[in-house]
Structure formats: C-alpha cells, structure tokens
Amino acid sequence: MQAISFENVSYSYKQADAEYVRNAVDGVTLDIEEGKFIALLGANGSGKSTLAKLINGLLLPVSGEVKVFGKPTVGDDQNGLFEIRRRVGMVFQNPDNQQIASIVEDDIAFGPENIGIDREEIGRRIDRALKVTDMEAFRYSQVSRLSGGQKQRIAIAGALALEPDILILDESTSMLDPKGRKEVMEVARSLNREKGMTVINITHYMDEAAEADEIYLLKEGKLVKSGTPDEVFSDTATIRECGLELPRPAMLAEKLKAAGIISNVKITSKEELAEEICKSLRKN
Amino acid sequence: MLRDLTFGQYYPTTSFVHKLDPRTKLLLLIAYITAVFVAGNFYGLAASLLFLLIAVAFSAVPLWSVLKSVKSILFLVLFTFLLNLFFYAKKEGDTTLFWVITKEGLISALFLASRLILLVMGSSVLTLTTTPVSLTDGIESLLKPLSYIKFPVHELALIMSIALRFIPTLAEETDRIIRAQKARGGDFDSGNVFKRLKALIPILIPLLVGAFRRADELGNAMDARCYSGSKNRTKYKKLKFTFRDLIAALFTAALIAGVILLNNGAI
Numbered sequence: 365m366q367a368i369s370f371e372n373v374s375y376s377y378k379q380a381d382a383e384y385v386r387n388a389v390d391g392v393t394l395d396i397e398e399g400k401f402i403a404l405l406g407a408n409g410s411g412k413s414t415l416a417k418l419i420n421g422l423l424l425p426v427s428g429e430v431k432v433f434g435k436p437t438v439g440d441d442q443n444g445l446f447e448i449r450r451r452v453g454m455v456f457q458n459p460d461n462q463q464i465a466s467i468v469e470d471d472i473a474f475g476p477e478n479i480g481i482d483r484e485e486i487g488r489r490i491d492r493a494l495k496v497t498d499m500e501a502f503r504y505s506q507v508s509r510l511s512g513g514q515k516q517r518i519a520i521a522g523a524l525a526l527e528p529d530i531l532i533l534d535e536s537t538s539m540l541d542p543k544g545r546k547e548v549m550e551v552a553r554s555l556n557r558e559k560g561m562t563v564i565n566i567t568h569y570m571d572e573a574a575e576a577d578e579i580y581l582l583k584e585g586k587l588v589k590s591g592t593p594d595e596v597f598s599d600t601a602t603i604r605e606c607g608l609e610l611p612r613p614a615m616l617a618e619k620l621k622a623a624g625i626i627s628n629v630k631i632t633s634k635e636e637l638a639e640e641i642c643k644s645l646r647k648n
Numbered sequence: 649m650l651r652d653l654t655f656g657q658y659y660p661t662t663s664f665v666h667k668l669d670p671r672t673k674l675l676l677l678i679a680y681i682t683a684v685f686v687a688g689n690f691y692g693l694a695a696s697l698l699f700l701l702i703a704v705a706f707s708a709v710p711l712w713s714v715l716k717s718v719k720s721i722l723f724l725v726l727f728t729f730l731l732n733l734f735f736y737a738k739k740e741g742d743t744t745l746f747w748v749i750t751k752e753g754l755i756s757a758l759f760l761a762s763r764l765i766l767l768v769m770g771s772s773v774l775t776l777t778t779t780p781v782s783l784t785d786g787i788e789s790l791l792k793p794l795s796y797i798k799f800p801v802h803e804l805a806l807i808m809s810i811a812l813r814f815i816p817t818l819a820e821e822t823d824r825i826i827r828a829q830k831a832r833g834g835d836f837d838s839g840n841v842f843k844r845l846k847a848l849i850p851i852l853i854p855l856l857v858g859a860f861r862r863a864d865e866l867g868n869a870m871d872a873r874c875y876s877g878s879k880n881r882t883k884y885k886k887l888k889f890t891f892r893d894l895i896a897a898l899f900t901a902a903l904i905a906g907v908i909l910l911n912n913g914a915i
C-alpha cells in the first residue's frame with residue numbers, strides 16, 4: 365500500500381503585503397511505499413520542511429491532494445486529521461523545543477493523553493517507547509539535563525507513544541554531535557528494519573542519505589529527481605545544481621573516473637568504491 | 649542562578665511529608681496559614697510553631713533550610729516590626745518604655761513579626777518538599793471544579809508546566825547571550841543603575857526573539873502530537889490520597905482546634 369502519495373501538490377506561505385510569493389512546494393507528485401527508508405534532500409529553503417508538514421496535515425495543500433494511507437488531509441475533517449497526525453510521527457530539528465513536560469515520562473505521555481488513551485495503556489506505551497529508543501534509564505530524569513542526542517531520542521519516543529506508521533525526521537540530527545547523530549540514526553534504522561516503519565529522513569548529510577532506500581531531491585519547491593541513491597548520486601550535475609554535495613565515496617569515485625582509474629560512477633558507499641578500485645588494480 | 653528555579657528550593661529526599669499528596673500539602677498549608685492568622689495570642693503562635701517544627705522533623709529537611717527562607721524577607725519583617733513599634737496607637741493605661749514606644753506596642757510588633765516569620769517558614773516547608781511539577785499537578789487538580797464554570801484550568805496548568813520546562817533552557821540561552829555580548833565588548837557590571845538597566849536591552853531582545861521562535865516550534869511539536877485542547881484528554885499521572893494524608897489532616901485539625909481553644913483561654 366502507498367503510505368504517502370502527493371498529487372500535484374502546491375503550497376505557498378501567504379503574506380498579507382506581498383504580491384507574489386514563490387510556492388514553497390510547487391506541483392509535487394510522488395508515491396512513497398510503506399516500509400521504505402526515504403531521504404529527502406535539498407538546499408536551504410527548497411521546501412523540505414514544508415513538504416514534511418504537508419504530510420501530517422500541519423499545513424494543508426493550496427492545490428492538489430496529499431493522501432496518507434489513502435486518506436486525504438483536509439481541514440474540515442478534524443478527526444481524520446488527528447488520525448493522520450497520530451499515524452505520522454514527526455521529530456523536529458531543535459532538540460530543545462520539542463518537549464512539553466519537565467520530566468521524561470510525563471513528556472512521552474503527552475501524545476497518548478491527547479488522544480484519550482487510558483492510564484495503564486499509557487504506562488505500557490512509555491515502557492515500550494523508552495525501550496526502543498534505549499532510554500529506559502532516563503524515565504524519571506529532567507529533560508533539560510539530557511544531551512542533544514538523548515533529547516532527540518525522547519522526541520522519537522514521544523512520537524512512538526502514538527504508535528505511528530510513518531516517522532519523519534526533519535533535520536533531527538543536524539544540531540547533534542557525531543555520537544548523538546549516530547544514536548538517533550540507529551534508532552530510526554532499527555524502527556524501519558524491525559517494525560517495518562516508513563521513515564522519511566530530511567537531512568543535509570549525504571552519507572546519511574546514501575543509506576536510504578530512495579532519495580527525493582527538491583529544488584525551489586519542485587521535485588527534480590527521485591530514485592535509489594545510486595541513481596540519484598550518479599547524476600552529479602543535478603546534485604550540484606541543487607546546491608548539494610556528493611557523498612564522500614561518490615566524490616572520490618568521480619575524481620578517479622576523471623583520472624581514468626575506474627570506469628563505474630554509480631558508487632555511493634565506501635564498500636562499492638573499495639571493490640571498484642580493487643577491480644581496476646587487478647586489471648592493470 | 650536562574651537554572652535552579654525549575655526545582656525551586658526543592659530538597660530532594662524521601663520523607664513522610666515528601667510523600668504526601670501535593671493537594672494535601674496545599675490544603676494543609678492553607679489551614680496552617682488560617683491558624684496563624686486566627687491565633688490571637690502568643691500561645692496560639694507557639695502552638696503553630698510547634699506544629700511547624702514537627703512538620704519539619706517529619707520532612708527530613710534540615711531546619712536550617714527552613715530558616716534560610718526567612719532571610720529573603722528579613723527586610724519586610726524588620727519593616728513591619730518598626731512600623732508597628734513606632735505607630736502603635738497608644739491607648740489609656742499603656743506603659744510607656746521611652747519616647748513613643750510602649751510595652752503594648754512592642755508586644756504587638758513582636759506578635760506581627762512572628763506571625764510573618766511563621767507564614768514564610770510554613771510555605772517554605774511546602775516548596776522544600778514538593779517539586780514545582782507536582783505542585784502544578786496539585787493546583788490543577790484542586791482547581792478542577794472551576795472548569796465547570798468555563799475557567800481554563802487545563803490550559804493554565806499547561807502554561808505553568810511549559811514555563812517550568814523552559815526555565816532552564818532560557819536560562820542557558822541567557823548565559824550564552826551574555827557571553828556573546830561580552831565578547832563583543834558589552835559591559836554589564838559597571839555604571840549606575842540606569843546604565844546597567846540599559847545594558848540589559850541587548851540581552852532581552854535576542855532572548856525575546858528566541859522565545860517567540862521556540863514558541864512557534866513548540867506549537868508545531870504539540871500539534872504534531874495531536875494536541876487539541878482539553879477535550880477527551882486523559883491524564884497519565886493520577887494523584888491519590890493515602891492513609892498518610894489522613895494522618896496529616898488529623899494532625900492539622902488538632903492544630904486548628906488547639907489555636908481556637910488557646911484563643912478563648914480554655915487551655
């Protein structure tokens with residue numbers, strides 16, 4: 365089943381005094397299959413966050429239609445909208461601005477409380493969410509004392525407590541140190557592999573993107589390319605045009621090809637590159 | 649300094665008083681305050697002091713911490729004392745000690761000052777044994793009946809808990825801004841009061857702007873987690889009265905009874 369489908373979706377932030385505002389998302393059509401790990405790429409201001417907010421109905425399309433598991437996001441169906449928000453968990457960029465309560469377990473309880481889950485079940489959900497995010501030891505800790513990576517894992521746990529089917533990470537690792545980044549990505553990957561959760565990772569780290577099943581590339585609100593990492597990163601011209609860099613192995617592969625050392629350019633991982641270099645060494 | 653505000657003066661330990669339901673503690677504090685106000689003579693105040701000391705003993709908080717709370721209002725106590733001492737309305741038959749000071753004036757000033765000290769020490773037992781978070785829960789629960797007359801109890805409690813959550817975050821940000829401004833040559837420690845107040849502007853403006861940005865992001869995060877106001881909402885933490893609360897209530901009832909009897913000279 366399609367987890368998410370966009371049909372010619374546009375959105376613009378209306379401003380009272382501006383005559384013309386460029387569409388922040390402009391005629392995007394896409395289908396994301398359930399259980400996929402997606403990377404959404406694009407330069408600053410290319411519309412990634414806007415697209416993410418269109419998925420869970422925080423924003424409603426100006427034209428076109430957004431469907432989540434076949435249900436369109438429309439404003440006059442409040443209950444439908446809340447059900448979509450429950451099914452689409454979202455973690456934002458700044459680890460400091462997402463927790464409502466001072467104590468970890470109270471914060472995780474916030475989502476389930478909102479949708480009227482009873483107390484015993486909330487308790488069980490907190491247990492499970494903390495286990496998955498490996499934060500059990502911090503159940504009674506003060507949120508403000510946690511590290512950035514831990515705060516983001518609590519934010520994931522807060523989303524998981526609503527038992528979503530889709531998890532969106534909107535640059536959730538960009539304010540973290542490498543250790544925190546790794547912790548958060550590990551949680552996201554294991555959710556995808558073990559629970560079959562659809563994950564959409566908005567990121568500026570190409571090495572993170574290279575590990576996704578599919579990549580969607582945005583430029584000025586338009587979807588300019590999508591496909592597997594190999595497909596997308598081999599189109600180096602488009603990548604550059606979008607103001608992005610290649611993942612480091614792909615960058616090196618490109619230079620090696622230019623120097624005539626290797627012949628394959630569809631390379632995104634270190635392993636592939638190593639194999640390719642070995643091959644060409646063996647040939648010579 | 650600001651950082652410590654989340655936990656306020658909370659003294660983390662486990663004790664009989666710590667384990668009491670926050671609602672019990674709030675209600676009993678109100679009862680205690682009433683007793684201190686009702687007390688018409690020093691015997692009544694002595695009874696209240698005894699009650700307070702027993703409460704402190706059962707709270708495992710060092711008496712020193714409770715006394716420290718008086719320090720912050722020392723000026724107010726002194727002021728009250730002097731005001732009552734000098735402006736005591738002299739009556740027929742009062743004994744003048746010297747100048748305008750009478751024995752009765754001195755007694756009344758002492759009485760009022762002791763009352764003030766007892767009030768502050770009593771409230772500090774509450775804040776020393778209860779986290780602001782559970783105080784918020786207690787207040788929300790006590791105000792619950794008001795929601796029937798459309799008073800926004802849930803919203804008020806949410807505002808309070810978000811404020812508590814963000815105090816440490818904003819304190820950290822303030823620190824950072826101050827350091828950043830100092831690095832640019834900002835000077836906050838010299839000059840007269842006006843100069844120093846003016847120096848605060850470059851701290852307050854970025855702080856305020858930052859707070860609005862945070863509020864925006866927090867609003868998104870709350871919406872994303874299905875927040876829709878108080879309707880159909882459940883609560884994970886449920887406050888429960890226990891046997892302990894009953895004992896504390898009986899004990900406080902004894903204080904009130906004692907004070908009333910002492911007032912009438914029955915004991």
Ligand SMILES: Nc1ncnc2c1ncn2[C@@H]1O[C@H](COP(=O)(O)OP(=O)(O)OP(=O)(O)O)[C@@H](O)[C@H]1O
Nearest residue numbers: 377378388406407408409410411412413414415535
């Ligand atoms: N609240 C808003 N009001 C008006 N314009 C906005 C608002 N939010 C975003 N925009 C504009 O919409 C466009 C897309 O912004 P968006 O935040 O979706 O980009 P992004 O790809 O997430 O960028 P970044 O990498 O910086 O997070 C930008 O031109 C931005 O200026």
Ligand SMILES: [Mg+2]
Nearest residue numbers: 412413414535
């Ligand atoms: Mg963004």
